[in-house]
Amino acid sequence: MLRDTPTTIYLKDYRPPEYLIDxxxxxxxxxxxxxxxxxxxQIRENPAAEVSGVLRLHGEQLELIALSLDGRPLQATEYQVDDEGLTIQQMPAQCILESDVRILPQKNTALEGxxxxxxxxxxxCEAEGFRKITWFLDRPDVMSRFTTTIRADRIRYPVLLSNGNPLNEIQTDDGMHQITWEDPFPKPAYLFALVAGDLRSIEASHTTPSGRDVALKIYVEPENIDKCDHxxxxxxxxxxxDERCYGREYDLDIYMVVAVNDFNMGAMENKGLNIFNSKYVLASPETATDRDFQGIESVIAHEYFHNWTGNRITCRDWFQLSLKEGLTVFRDQEFSADMGSRGxxxxxxxxxxxAHQFAEDASPMAHPVRPDSYMEINNFYTVTVYEKGAEVVRMQANLLGSDLYRKGTDLYFERFDGQAVTTDDFVQCMAEVSGRDFSQFKRWYSQAGTPELKISSDFQPEQQRYTLTVAQHCxxxxxxxxxxxxxxxxxxxxLDKNGNEMPLQLQGEAEAITGTRMLEVSERRQQFTFIGINERPVxxxxxxxxxxxxxxxDYSDEELMFLMAAEPDGFCRWDAAQTLAQRILLKRVATPDAEIPAGFVEAFRKALTDRESDQALLAEVLTLPSESYLGDQMKEVDVEGIHRSRESLKRHLALTLKDELLSLYHDNYSADGYAPDAVSIGRRSLRNLALSYLIQLDDPAVLQLCIDQFRAGQNMTDVLAALSLVADKDVPEAEQLLEQFYQQWKNDPLVMDKWFTLQALANRPDTLSRVxxxxxxxxxxxxxxxxxRSLIGAFCSGNAVGFHAADGSGYQFLGDRVLELDGMNPQVASRMVRIMARWQRYDKQRQQMMKAQLERILKTEGISRDVFEIASKSLEQ
Structure with a gap:
């Protein structure tokens, strides 16, 4: 195990930095x-802090060559170096500190720094990678202006990039060249970036509303230059x-994106120089799926939006991570909704x-959107901080309405530009523009867990009153x-019996509104009485x-089917279908021969023949709940029972609705060229969903449809959908098509990731050995x-039957991989450990086997703080 238990860092212990670096x-x-x-x-004392006269700079894996203070070389007795930093005991009120260090990037497998x-x-460099580059106050509330000069071999590294605007480039006679970049905006060290390589770029420009021209450049390796247009x-x-919806303009002369193949995250918003996992830049119809195109659009937007919500205004400390991430996820969600199908x-x-955040809330990993403590900050880049954080911002927008929410963000940008602030500062802006008291609302930031609303209704026809009683519990x-x-x-x-919206007038109000009403639940038990209701509504x-x-x-099955057909809100329509399917599936887990209601099948039939609705929404409505989500609804997860129940329901629907599914499949065929627009994506989604039901029939004709679709090769979405269905089957064609796919795409790393994933997810008894x-x-x-992620992660988190095999082989496999990865890349290893964090949700035998792996990991000599924190918390009772 670790030689020393990692130190826990607490929000309550936050203190301003003693020194600033201008x-x-x-x-x-x-x-x-x-x-x-x-x-x-350039260092000076912080007037807002109590200064001790001792400077402690962060630094890891640095070999110190020279150190001087105001031009005077420091003697070895004047400073101390340890594994985590540099300490200078007698600091003047302001000074110039110069250092020279040696680092070994070629041996840096952790991909930090x-x-x-x-x-x-x-x-x-986010969160704490800059300390692996040089000595620094590596914390987000120390904001500095950076000038960066890069010197390198001009043949190997003709492109040298950093933050800000380029100042000059110099060629030297020794085959080297150097370029200097200056960023005029103060930023914390985590936003520093550097790239050097033999790269090509595509270029464009954007003119802001104020008339400024911004050069846009996307840099990639030469073989990928044709995959950057999207x-x-x-x-x-x-x-x-962003200009239209938030009034935010870009502020530098140039905005750059670089795609790299080895990256721990999706992308990074470094000021003016965004470094991206190539997965979220490179796309063509031949190599990328619809989901890839949508993911690129979303992540490109997310990192750009960070320029204001993360860079110009950043977080005071890492406990405030959701200040930038939750807000920016909400912004990218709304952007994507406007670009495609909002529902x-x-x-x-x-x-x-x-599937993920609710599960995290129900696990030992549960933590508030603004955590109270951490051992390793890399472990808090979680769905709670990001996705739940986005929901917390969305709720504020829902409570205020669009106009007041926009006024709140305008105030936030005006008041805190150039500062490192907190979630409280953001919420205070919303409170000021609305005149509301947000003290109760802020519990969303400080309390963990998923609140549960238990709702009952009462209709009084004589008084024409309808009452909803809401009880909340977390x-x-x-x-x-x-x-x-x-x-x-x-x-x-x-909704009335004909599916029409009923006027909503709360008791005590003067007027009714038609449509959606935003109620505010603030008490543990609360009643809302609507008047003028002349029939029992749904x-x-x-x-x-x-x-x-x-x-x-307590919806009846009939009410759920009614909502599936009549409800105008896309989410509620989908949720009704999910709830009804969930009831049927869970009942058949316990009783495999339980009858499938004819009304459910007919509701499916009606949806299959609906050619008027949004096809992408229909595909969602017709998709059964996932096995992992069904498991979350059970007190004890029945891995085999859930899988059996879901597969048998799909087969029943395919047998009963074969003609409708075939018709849907053929009607949504298009010979037109590929386009990643919402309508085309919807048609492909619905068509491939129909095929996924039909393959359950084990009909040679359906298998041939898959093979034909694969060989037609119209686009990667259709090719991969067909290949994944064939790969599930124990037929000779499966190996033939997998080999054909490999031979065609073996030189494209991102396509190979898809090839790995579909085999890791295959519903076959030999999947683990294949992996x-x-x-x-x-x-x-x-x-x-x-x-x-594409092979090990896909199998362990996405293949429930394979990973949770009764003999524990999946758990042994994951434990081995975690220990192997931890010595190379602790961030990736700790994310793999999380897969076993909910071990107590399973039967006793599986619990014991998962627990044994977690204990084995904890007992291993020299494990990282990243893995130690997740494994130890997972074992807490």
């Missing part, structure tokens, strides 16, 4: 064996959207939240056994998923996070 001048000499980094720091990705130098179009759309986008957001989470009541925006509508609850809560309401063999494949590398 300017930073960096010089990099990039070499093939080592890199030299020289820094010049400066490292090599293939032949390219690149950086990742990313560039997405960037231009995002810039225009479908909302469903996708909710599905992710329910289960205990680690360290928080009792929760105070939340303020919950609860959007509802009432309530549409939590429209638009107006708050991240669970709703319990183990694929780890030896020349296209796989344990050092590449994308490869790890």
């Amino acid at each position: 300017r930073v001048d960096l010089t990099f000499e990039l070499g093939e064996e080592e890199t030299r980094v020289r820094s010049v720091l 400066l490292y090599k990705s293939g032949t390219m130098f690149c950086t990742q 990313a560039m179009a997405s960037l231009k759309h995002a810039m225009a959207w 479908v986008k909302r469903i996708e957001d909710v599905r992710l939240l329910r 289960p205990a989470t680690p360290g928080q056994p009792d929760k105070a009541a939340f303020l919950i925006p609860f959007a509802v509508g009432l 309530p549409a609850l939590l429209r638009g998923f107006s708050a991240p809560v669970k709703v319990q309401y 183990e063999n694929l780890m030896k494949h020349p296209a796989f590398s344990l050092a590449n996070p994308n490869k790890v």
Whole structure:
């Protein structure tokens, strides 16, 4: 195990930095064996802090060459260096501190700080990677102006990039060249970036509303230059959207994006120089799916939006991470909704939240949106901080309405530009523009867990009154056994028997409104009485998923089918279908021969023949709940029972509705060229969903449809959909098509990731052994996070039956991989450990086997803080 238990850092212990660094001048000499980094720091005492006279700079894996203070070399007795930093005991009130260090990017497999990705130098400094580059106050509330000079071989590294605007470039006679970049805006060290390599770029420009021309450049390796157009179009759309919806213009002369193959995250918003995982830049119809195109659009927008919500205004400390991430996720969600199908986008957001964030809230990993403590900050880049954080911002927008919300963000940008602030500062802006008291609402930031709303209704026909009674409860989470009541925006509508919206007038109000009503649930038990209701309505609850809560309401099957057909809100329509399917599936887990209601099949039939609705929304409505989501609804997860129940229901629907499914499949065929627009994506989604039902028939004709679709090769979406269905089957064609796909795409790393994933997810008894063999494949590398996620991550988190095999082989496999990865890349290893965090949800035998793996990991000598924190918390009772 660790030699020393990692230190826990607490929000309550926050203190302002004793020193500030106003300017930073960096010089990099990039070499093939080592890199030299020289820094010049302008340091002064912080007038807002109590100063001790001792300066403690962060630094890890740095070899100190020289150190001087105000031009005077420091003697070894005047400073101390340890594994985590540099200490100078007698600091003047202000000074110039110069240092020269040696680092080894080529050996940096953790991909933090400066490292090599293939032949390219690149950086990742969030959260605490800059300390692996040079000595610094590596904390987000120390904001400095950076000037960066990069010197390198001009043949190997013709492109040298950093933050800000380029000042000059110099060619030297020794085959080297250097360029200097200056960023005029103060930023914390985590936003520093550097890239050097043999890159090509596509270029465009954008003119802001104030008339400024901004150069846009996307840099990639030469072989990928033809896959950048969608990313560039997405960037231009995002810039225009931010100007229109938030009044935010870009502020530098140039905006750059660089795609790299080895990256721990999706992308990074470094000021003016965004470094992206190539997965979220590169796309063509031949190599990328609809989901890839949508993901690129979303992530490009997300990182651009960070320019204001994260860069110009950043977080005071890492406990405030959701200040920038939750707000920016909400912004990118709304952007994507405007670019495509708003209803479908909302469903996708909710599905992710329910599958992952609700599960996190129900696990030992539960934590508030603003955590109280952490051991390793890398472990708090979670769905709670990001996705639930976005829902907390959305709730504020729901409570205020669009006009007041915009006034609140305008005030936020005006008041805090150039500062490092807190979530309280953001909420205070919303309170000021609205005149509301947000003290109760702020519990969403400080209390963990998913609130549950238990709802009952009462109709009094004589008085024409309809009452909804709402009781809220939030289960205990680690360290928080009792929760105070939340303020919950609860959007509802009432439908009459013909599916029409009923006028909504609360008792005591003068007028009725028609449509959605945003109720505010603020008490543990609360009643809302509507008057003038002349028939028993069917309530549409939590429209638009107006708050991240669970709703319990005793709908009849008939009411759910009614909502599936008549409800105008896309989320509620989908949720009704999910709830009804969930009832049937869980009942058949316990009783496999339980009857499938004819009304459910007929509701499916009606949806299949609906050619008027949004096809993408129909595809969502007709998709059964996932196995993992069904498991979350059970007290004890029945892995085999859930899988059997879901597969048998799909087969029943396919047998009963074969003609309708075939008709849907053929009617949504298009010979037109590929376009990633909402309508085309919807048609492909619905067509491939129909095929996924039909394949359950084990009909040679359906198998041939899959083979034909694969060989037609119209686009990667259709090719991959067909291949994944064939790969599930024990037929000769499966191996033939997999080999054909490999031979065609073996030189494209991102397409190979898809090839790995579909085999890892295959519903076959030999999948684990296949995964183990694929780890030896020349296209796989344990050092590449994308490869790890596409094969190991996909199997362990996405293949429930395979991973949770009764003999524990899946758990043993994951334990082995975690320990193997931890020595290379602790961030990736800790994310893998999380897969076993909910071990107590399973039967006793599986519990014991997962627990044994977690204990084995904890007992291993020298494990990282990242893995120690997740494994130890997972084992807490």
